[in-house]
Amino acid sequence: MFRKVLVANRGEIALRVLNACRELGVRTVAVYSEADRNSLHVKFADEAICIGPPRPADSYLNVPAVISAAEIANVDAIHPGYGLLSENANFAEVCRASNIKFIGPPPEVTRLMGEKEKARQAMKAAKVPILPGSDGIIASIEEAQDVASKIGFPVILKAKAGGGGRGMRIVRSSEDLPNLFHGASTEAANAFGNGELYMEKFIEQPRHIEFQVLADEHGHVTTLFERECSIQRRHQKLIEEAPSLQVTPKLREEIHKTLCRCLTEIGYQNAGTVEFLMDEDRKLYFIEMNTRIQVEHPVTEAITGIDLVKAQLRIASGERLSDILPDKIEIRGHAIECRINAEHPVKFTPSAGKITAFNVPGGNGVRIDTAQYSEGVVPPYYDSLIAKLIVHGIDRDEAISKMERALSQFIVQGIDTSIAMHQEIFADPEFRAGEFDTKFMERFLARRA
Amino acid sequence: MKPQDMKDLRELIEFLKEYQVAEFDLDRGDTKIRLKFSQPAAASAGIADIAKLVTAVPVASAAVAAPSSAAPPQSASAEPAADPDANLHIVKSPIVGTFYGSPSPGSPPFVSPGDHVEKGQVICIVEAMKLMNEIEADASGEVVKCLISNGQPIEFGQPLFSIRVG
Numbered sequence: 001m002f003r004k005v006l007v008a009n010r011g012e013i014a015l016r017v018l019n020a021c022r023e024l025g026v027r028t029v030a031v032y033s034e035a036d037r038n039s040l041h042v043k044f045a046d047e048a049i050c051i052g053p054p055r056p057a058d059s060y061l062n063v064p065a066v067i068s069a070a071e072i073a074n075v076d077a078i079h080p081g082y083g084l085l086s087e088n089a090n091f092a093e094v095c096r097a098s099n100i101k102f103i104g105p106p107p108e109v110t111r112l113m114g115e116k117e118k119a120r121q122a123m124k125a126a127k128v129p130i131l132p133g134s135d136g137i138i139a140s141i142e143e144a145q146d147v148a149s150k151i152g153f154p155v156i157l158k159a160k161a162g163g164g165g166r167g168m169r170i171v172r173s174s175e176d177l178p179n180l181f182h183g184a185s186t187e188a189a190n191a192f193g194n195g196e197l198y199m200e201k202f203i204e205q206p207r208h209i210e211f212q213v214l215a216d217e218h219g220h221v222t223t224l225f226e227r228e229c230s231i232q233r234r235h236q237k238l239i240e241e242a243p244s245l246q247v248t249p250k251l252r253e254e255i256h257k258t259l260c261r262c263l264t265e266i267g268y269q270n271a272g273t274v275e276f277l278m279d280e281d282r283k284l285y286f287i288e289m290n291t292r293i294q295v296e297h298p299v300t301e302a303i304t305g306i307d308l309v310k311a312q313l314r315i316a317s318g319e320r321l322s323d324i325l326p327d328k329i330e331i332r333g334h335a336i337e338c339r340i341n342a343e344h345p346v347k348f349t350p351s352a353g354k355i356t357a358f359n360v361p362g363g364n365g366v367r368i369d370t371a372q373y374s375e376g377v378v379p380p381y382y383d384s385l386i387a388k389l390i391v392h393g394i395d396r397d398e399a400i401s402k403m404e405r406a407l408s409q410f411i412v413q414g415i416d417t418s419i420a421m422h423q424e425i426f427a428d429p430e431f432r433a434g435e436f437d438t439k440f441m442e443r444f445l446a447r448r449a
Numbered sequence: 450m451k452p453q454d455m456k457d458l459r460e461l462i463e464f465l466k467e468y469q470v471a472e473f474d475l476d477r478g479d480t481k482i483r484l485k486f487s488q489p490a491a492a493s494a495g496i497a498d499i500a501k502l503v504t505a506v507p508v509a510s511a512a513v514a515a516p517s518s519a520a521p522p523q524s525a526s527a528e529p530a531a532d533p534d535a536n537l538h539i540v541k542s543p544i545v546g547t548f549y550g551s552p553s554p555g556s557p558p559f560v561s562p563g564d565h566v567e568k569g570q571v572i573c574i575v576e577a578m579k580l581m582n583e584i585e586a587d588a589s590g591e592v593v594k595c596l597i598s599n600g601q602p603i604e605f606g607q608p609l610f611s612i613r614v615g
Binding site: 034049052068 | 604
């Protein structure tokens with residue numbers, strides 16, 4: 001096990017990693033920007049080094065500053081958390097060159113998975129189902145019709161150069177295709193100077209399902225079940241659950257086998273998450289892989305009893321999965337997580353400032369991961385996540401009732417938080433029934449208006 | 450904890466307080482000690498002290514911190530309250546690394562107290578990732594004090610020199 005680890009992150013995840021290190025007897029080094037001087041991760045680390053001014057580019061994303069801190073503190077390894085430098089292959093390479101162990105996959109694997117198109121091709125080659133689509137740009141209407149009939153309607157046309165919904169058209173039949181093709185192409189040309197289009201299968205009511213993976217450095221890979229993350233607003237997850245009500249044992253086993261095989265081939269190491277879209281027929285399609293620990297990892301920890309961050313540390317120090325994990329891992333109960341953000345619960349405007357009261361709920365099966373505290377300050381420079389509230393119950397109903405109770409006792413004053421919004425979602429019949437997809441928040445907000 | 454251990458621990462704490470030791474490590478197997486003395490710091494009391502206090506450890510293992518004058522861990526996060534002189538400008542480090550006062554080991558320092566420096570003049574080196582970065586004075590005046598010892602690890606914003614401007 002490492003003697004000393006530097007946590008290259010901030011906020012709740014820095015504290016989470018620090019906690020795992022502490023419990024394993026590893027000395028911890030925190031790095032912080034001037035805006036985070038009074039953060040909990042700084043206060044609770046064995047050593048702390050200021051690495052720059054508030055802006056992330058000058059501090060947390062400043063590779064020389066982070067590496068220099070690692071050198072003067074003489075650490076064995078760096079844990080990058082999530083976000084920030086965690087999926088930066090260059091950073092992983094600099095760590096390697098500086099003789100500091102990067103707790104994550106090798107840089108080559110990070111790089112592969114970071115390039116969306118390459119990752120899709122790698123997964124496709126490994127027989128992981130991917131969202132059917134055109135092989136690159138579509139040259140003509142005829143080709144478009146051909147591809148569409150192979151994929152099956154509905155399809156979506158997307159601009160190669162684009163984003164933000166522009167140059168996109170959903171096509172539901174071959175009669176509509178020619179006009180929509182022209183429309184998308186023209187819009188793209190006007191918006192991005194490039195009218196080239198590609199095509200993908202369109203899923204009307206997709207669900208976002210992701211699988212947790214763990215791999216050691218000796219060629220062993222396993223999965224730790226799935227998480228349901230369809231409750232999202234503008235592609236930001238708000239609520240996550242484990243397991244997913246939509247995943248059958250058979251599907252779970254199929255994906256487990258497929259991912260173990262394919263990630264062993266790719267040479268994956270450490271923790272990761274494979275993200276899928278699920279269509280109305282419960283078929284899963286690969287969209288991307290995140291080569292790091294995820295925000296919502298606690299729901300998987302709750303249903304499996306496995307500490308994923310400790311597993312990361314142990315894997316990185318050379319231990320085998322067979323020594324880290326029990327022989328048989330089963331799903332126990334149901335877990336739900338709410339991401340509590342420092343933002344207005346209705347307007348969603350961010351709310352930085354000083355917290356004047358902070359009462360966290362507790363109790364059986366209630367977990368809070370937070371780096372905030374009373375008299376703490378939420379700086380305006382970083383993302384607005386201030387706490388994760390995770391509950392674990394015998395089944396989804398119990399988890400829901402625990403979450404409702406816990407949310408009602410989570411008192412934060414001085415700043416706005418999304419707690420009230422979560423309370424409304426938990427009261428919503430569609431959410432309670434578990435019958436939702438990634439468009440849930442759109443419908444929910446429309447109902448509420 | 451055994452009564453004798455408690456007695457030892459009490460004596461140790463008194464010793465640390467008397468000498469204003471802010472941080473103290475001890476490894477035991479083949480010994481290995483590390484002491485850090487507290488700096489005159491506007492210590493942010495509260496959680497920092499509480500966190501250190503509750504890490505009371507049996508003598509046979511790692512870190513014990515003096516509860517009273519607890520300076521914040523490693524980082525000189527406080528302003529150097531040492532000198533109230535209004536003309537005093539503090540040159541702070543723009544990077545993380547290791548401080549060197551001279552261009553090479555054994556050679557005379559770039560500047561000494563009493564020297565006049567011009568803005569832009571190189572006053573020290575901070576080594577980071579094997580690169581020697583020359584740090585320039587960002588004000589002109591007389592060097593009052595060097596606040597860091599040679600070879601000391603420093604963080605972003607760490608006070609390096611005080612200069613009387615003018």
